[in-house]
Amino acid sequence: xxxxxxxxxxxxxxxxxxxxxxxxxxxxxxxxxxxxxxxxxxxxxxxxxxxxxxxxxxxxxxxxxxxx
Amino acid sequence: xxxxxxxxxxxxxxxxxxxxxxxxxxxxxxxxxxxxxxxxxxxxxxxxxxxxxxxxxxxxxxxxxxxxxxxxxxxxxxxxxxxxxxxxxxxxxxxxxxxxxxxxxxxxxxxxxxxxxxxxxxxxxxxxxxxxxxxxxxxxxxxxxxxxxxxxxxxxxxxxxxxxxxxxxxxxxxxxxxxxxxxxxxxxxxxxxxxxxxxxxxxxxxxxxxxxxxxxxxxxxxxxxxxxxxxxxxxxxxxxxxxxxxxxxxxxxxxxxxxxxxxxxxxxxxxxxxxxxxxxxxxxxxxxxxxxxxxxxxxxxxxxxxxxxxxxxxxxxxxxxxxxxxxxxxxxxxxxxxxxxxxxxxxxxxxxxxxxxxxxxxxxxxxxxxxxxxxxxxxxxxxxxxxxxxxxxxxxxxxxxxxxxxxxxxxxxxxxxxxxxxxxxxxxxxxxxxxxxxxxxxxxxxxxxxxxxxxxxxxxxxxxx
Numbered sequence: 001x002x003x004x005x006x007x008x009x010x011x012x013x014x015x016x017x018x019x020x021x022x023x024x025x026x027x028x029x030x031x032x033x034x035x036x037x038x039x040x041x042x043x044x045x046x047x048x049x050x051x052x053x054x055x056x057x058x059x060x061x062x063x064x065x066x067x068x
Numbered sequence: 069x070x071x072x073x074x075x076x077x078x079x080x081x082x083x084x085x086x087x088x089x090x091x092x093x094x095x096x097x098x099x100x101x102x103x104x105x106x107x108x109x110x111x112x113x114x115x116x117x118x119x120x121x122x123x124x125x126x127x128x129x130x131x132x133x134x135x136x137x138x139x140x141x142x143x144x145x146x147x148x149x150x151x152x153x154x155x156x157x158x159x160x161x162x163x164x165x166x167x168x169x170x171x172x173x174x175x176x177x178x179x180x181x182x183x184x185x186x187x188x189x190x191x192x193x194x195x196x197x198x199x200x201x202x203x204x205x206x207x208x209x210x211x212x213x214x215x216x217x218x219x220x221x222x223x224x225x226x227x228x229x230x231x232x233x234x235x236x237x238x239x240x241x242x243x244x245x246x247x248x249x250x251x252x253x254x255x256x257x258x259x260x261x262x263x264x265x266x267x268x269x270x271x272x273x274x275x276x277x278x279x280x281x282x283x284x285x286x287x288x289x290x291x292x293x294x295x296x297x298x299x300x301x302x303x304x305x306x307x308x309x310x311x312x313x314x315x316x317x318x319x320x321x322x323x324x325x326x327x328x329x330x331x332x333x334x335x336x337x338x339x340x341x342x343x344x345x346x347x348x349x350x351x352x353x354x355x356x357x358x359x360x361x362x363x364x365x366x367x368x369x370x371x372x373x374x375x376x377x378x379x380x381x382x383x384x385x386x387x388x389x390x391x392x393x394x395x396x397x398x399x400x401x402x403x404x405x406x407x408x409x410x411x412x413x414x415x416x417x418x419x420x421x422x423x424x425x426x427x428x429x430x431x432x433x434x435x436x437x438x439x440x441x442x443x444x445x446x447x448x449x450x451x452x453x454x455x456x457x458x459x460x461x462x463x464x465x466x467x468x469x470x471x472x473x474x475x476x477x478x479x480x481x482x483x484x485x486x487x488x489x490x491x492x493x494x495x496x497x498x499x500x501x502x503x504x505x506x507x508x509x510x511x512x513x514x515x516x517x518x519x520x521x522x523x524x525x526x527x528x529x530x531x532x533x
Contacts, residue, residue, distance in 0.1 A: 027217070027220045028280075028281070028284035028288070028291045028292065028295060029220070029253070029277050029278070029279075029280040029281030029282075029283070029284050029291075030216075030219045030220035030223070030277060030280075030281075031215055031217075031219075031295045032280040032283070032284060032291060032294060032295060033219075033272065033273075033276060033277045033280050034215050034216060034219065034301050034305070034309065035294065035295060035298035035301070036276070036280075037272050037276075038298075038301050038302065038305035038308075038309075039305065040308075041304075041305045041308030041309045041312060042302055042304040042305040042307075042308045043308070044308045044311070044312055045304050045305070045307045045308035045311055046304060046308075048311060
């Protein structure tokens with residue numbers, strides 16, 4: 001629920017636009033995006049690696065556990 | 069055989085693609101040699117080919133070069149892709165496979181200190197149901213801290229068209245065909261409802277990116293200064309972007325995944341099973357007799373008769389259909405049975421044109437659709453009756469595709485035509501089997517006529533010089 005509200009607040013911040021001069025390479029928007037959320041993306045990647053390691057460790061633990 | 073430059077190969081100064089008969093060459097210009105040597109010497113190109121990411125490619129010794137390419141630094145020969153297709157001819161499933169292929173390739177490359185310098189969907193082709201990357205010179209060494217410069221292109225050519233179908237249930241093909249570089253993030257953002265935006269991925273990759281594009285256009289100097297100030301994009305951030313997009317795209321499915329008019333056609337049509345079996349046997353025997361290297365199946369539906377042609381001995385089948393769900397089923401069949409079958413989207417009354425720069429960049433249907441054989445089953449009446457195309461033109465168009473083929477004639481008494489004409493006047497007095505036979509005979513030799521249904525459907529086999 002909290003995530004939903006946070007996303008709503010964020011969304012309302014981004015809505016709305018102004019007129020523009022169409023002569024700059026619009027790729028700048030993509031580069032700005034990478035500059036802004038690169039850190040979050042990196043932490044997602046680190047989280048995914050951590051999660052994989054945790055899963056491997058857990059499955060190792062389970063498989064090493066003697067059944068009888 | 070003369071050497072022809074590929075009309076779509078002009079943007080990258082690092083090299084160009086040339087075709088000579090059945091052979092495909094890529095020249096490496098002096099400006100592109102350092103990147104090429106760097107990734108080649110590290111074994112990245114060989115690994116990309118061995119792992120199935122990159123089309124088979126061999127560096128030629130100078131003695132084997134086409135003489136016209138004498139000023140190049142290197143000449144590479146590529147395996148020929150059996151049939152070149154464009155992203156606007158792909159089904160949702162194919163564009164999704166292509167997007168995942170691109171991302172997986174990037175992830176593999178990054179692990180080997182390399183990147184792709186662009187993200188154009190045209191650099192991916194299909195061999196059957198398998199995507200393959202064709203532009204070896206897009207591979208470059210990774211520089212520490214570099215941004216993903218092709219991210220915007222990836223969004224426009226892969227992500228945004230997929231989202232249009234996944235979120236809005238609108239097929240991207242017509243839009244993509246009219247806008248060859250894909251769908252801009254600003255355009256897609258303009259279509260999103262408030263609730264469409266409520267996810268981290270949508271909010272960042274579409275809403276925020278569109279907003280930042282707007283900011284950059286409003287204040288170019290400020291935007292450039294802001295990017296320069298950042299300077300670095302860490303490798304883990306690069307990996308994070310790729311991984312996040314991969315997870316998101318792998319979960320996407322068309323919003324309008326309803327049953328369409330054709331998807332049950334193969335199993336729920338006006339034929340009886342015995343008649344369908346007779347039709348399959350006829351196609352299989354035809355393929356066994358003619359052994360076509362490339363066969364085009366017009367109105368392929370879920371690929372049932374394409375598969376019959378392959379069983380008979382056809383080397384490769386390109387199937388065309390207008391119905392998206394039918395194409396997904398054909399793609400699933402090709403993937404499941406590892407068939408050399410490429411299903412593509414086609415509106416036969418308005419086929420892909422020659423377009424792009426000089427109208428040579430993306431070859432249209434007519435320039436590519438030259439095959440050894442063609443089959444058009446339960447197809448011609450969709451042109452002649454549903455689209456009001458004169459019968460002689462419809463037949464002429466089909467016959468021009470290949471030297472030999474099979475066309476099914478569907479009589480007016482057949483249930484499908486009865487339905488087509490149920491709410492409209494019959495303005496087709498010339499649509500008779502007699503006239504069909506006469507027109508076909510004026511364009512080719514009729515070698516066989518076989519009635520295959522009680523309603524009077526007839527298979528005509530033809531051969532021309």
